[in-house]
Amino acid sequence: xxVAAQPLLASALLALLLAAVxxxxxxxxxxxELVSLINSNRTAxxxxxxxxxxxxxxxxxxxxxxxxGQCDQVGGNKKPVDSSFIDTFAPxxxxxxxxxxxxTGRLLACQPSYPPPAQAFDMLIADERSLQVLHSKNHTEVGxxxxxxxxxxxxxxxxxxxxGKANSSFTVEGGVPKTAHPGCFSGxxxxxxxxxxxxxxxxxxxxxxxxxxxxxxxx
Numbered sequence: 716x717x718v719a720a721q722p723l724l725a726s727a728l729l730a731l732l733l734a735a736v737x738x739x740x741x742x743x744x745x746x747x748e749l750v751s752l753i754n755s756n757r758t759a760x761x762x763x764x765x766x767x768x769x770x771x772x773x774x775x776x777x778x779x780x781x782x783x784g785q786c787d788q789v790g791g792n793k794k795p796v797d798s799s800f801i802d803t804f805a806p807x808x809x810x811x812x813x814x815x816x817x818x819t820g821r822l823l824a825c826q827p828s829y830p831p832p833a834q835a836f837d838m839l840i841a842d843e844r845s846l847q848v849l850h851s852k853n854h855t856e857v858g859x860x861x862x863x864x865x866x867x868x869x870x871x872x873x874x875x876x877x878x879g880k881a882n883s884s885f886t887v888e889g890g891v892p893k894t895a896h897p898g899c900f901s902g903x904x905x906x907x908x909x910x911x912x913x914x915x916x917x918x919x920x921x922x923x924x925x926x927x928x929x930x931x932x933x934x
Contacts, residue, residue, distance in 0.1 A: 744899055744901065744907060745831065745832045745835075745861050745899070745907060746772060746775075746859040746860050746861050746899050746900050746901040746907075747767070747859075747901045747902070748832040749832045749835060749836060749859045749861070749872065749874065749901070750765075750767045750857055750858075750859050750901045750902075752832060752833065752836045753765065753836070753849065753857060753859070753874065754857075756836075756840075756849065757849065757850060760850050762850050762851075762852065763852070763854075763855075765854055765855065765856055765857040765876070766855065766856045766857070766881050767856075767857060767858070767901050767902045768856040768857070768858050768877070768879070768881075768884065768885050768902055769858070769885075769887060769892055769900070769901070769902030769903040770808060770810045770814070770858070770884075770885030770886060770887045770892060770902075771856055771857065771858025771875055771877055771879075771884075771885045771902070772858030772859055772860055772875075772892075772900030772901040772902040772903070773807075773808035773809075773810065773858070773860075773887070773892040773893070773900050773903075774800065774804045774805065774808055774810060774858060774875060774885065775858045775859055775860035775873040775874065775875045775900055775901075776808075776860035776862060776873070776898050776899070776900045777803065777804040777807050777808060778795060778804065778821075778823075778860070778873050778875065779823075779860055779861075779862055779871040779872075779873045779898070780862070780898075781795040781799060781803075781804075782795075782825075782871065784864035784865070784869060786825040786826070786827070786869040786871075789823050789824065789825045789871075794821070794823075800815060800818070801815065807893060808887065808892045808893055809887050809888045809889065809891075809892055809893040810885050810886065810887055810888075810892070811886045811887075811888060814879075814883065814884055814885055814886035815884070815885065816856075816877045816878060816879030816880070816884040816885065817877060817878050817879075818875055818876065818877055819851060819853040819854050819876045819877055819878050820848040820849075820851055820853070820854060820874075820875070820876035821848070821873075821874070821875055821876070822839040822840070822845055822848060822849070822872075822873070822874040823839075823871070823872070823873050823874075824838040824839045824841075824871070824872045825869050825870065825871045825872075826838065826868075826869060826870060827868040827869050827870075828868055828870070829863065829868065829870045830870065830872070835861070835872040838872070839872060839874060848876070851876070853876075853878055854876040854877065854878065855877065855878050855879060855880070855881070856876070856877045856878075856879050856881070856884065856885070857874060857875070857876050857877075857901075858874070858875050858877075858885070858900060858901055858902060859872070859873065859874045859875075859900065859901040860872070860873050860898060860899065860900040860901070861873075861898060861899060861900075861907065862897055862898025862899070863897060863898070866897065891903070
C-alpha cells in the first residue's frame with residue numbers, strides 16, 4: 716500500500732511545486748496596489764479613474780532616486796528640478812522625450828521602516844493639500860513607485876499625476892521600460908527587487924517542495 720501511494724504523493728507534491736513556481740513568477744506589485752487605492756478613492760469621490768502609465772511609473776521611481784536616500788529632503792519645496800524629467804528621468808527609463816506630458820501633481824513620502832500600500836496611501840494623503848492633489852480633475856494618468864535604499868530603509872513612495880493622453884504620453888521605446896531596480900513601479904507588473912522585505916518567498920516553498928518530493932521516492 717505504501718508503495719502504491721508513492722505516485723499519488725509525488726503527483727500532489729509536483730502540483731504544489733508548479734503552483735509555487737507560478738507564484739514566484741507573478742509577484743504582487745505594491746506600486747500597482749497603491750494605484751488601485753488611488754483610483755478607488757477617486758471614484759468614491761466622483762472623480763475619474765486614472766490610467767496607470769508604466770512610463771510615468773518608471774519616472775516616479777527615478778524621481779525617488781533623485782533624493783539619494785535622504786528622507787529629510789522630502790517635504791516643503793525641496794524637489795528635483797523640472798529639467799530632470801527631460802535630462803535624466805526619461806532617458807533612464809527609455810521614455811521618449813517628445814512624449815512627455817505635463818506633471819499635474821506629485822505626492823512623496825518616506826519613512827525608516829517599510830509601509831505597505833494602505834499605510835503608504837495614508838502617509839501620502841496626510842493633509843488637505845495632498846487630498847486636493849489626489850482628487851484634482853486635471854489628472855488623466857498616474858504612475859507610482861516604491862523603493863528602499865541599499866536593500867533596506869529608508870523607504871520611499873512616490874506618485875506622479877499627468878494630464879497626458881492614453882497610449883501617446885510617456886511612451887516607452889520598445890514598449891518595455893529600462894531596468895530600474897532596486898524598487899518597482901506601476902503599470903508593468905514589475906517585480907519589487909530590493910524594495911521590500913517580504914519574509915519567506917515563493918522559492919523557499921519551491922525548495923521545500925523539491926525536498927519533500929525527493930523524500931517521497933525514497934519511502
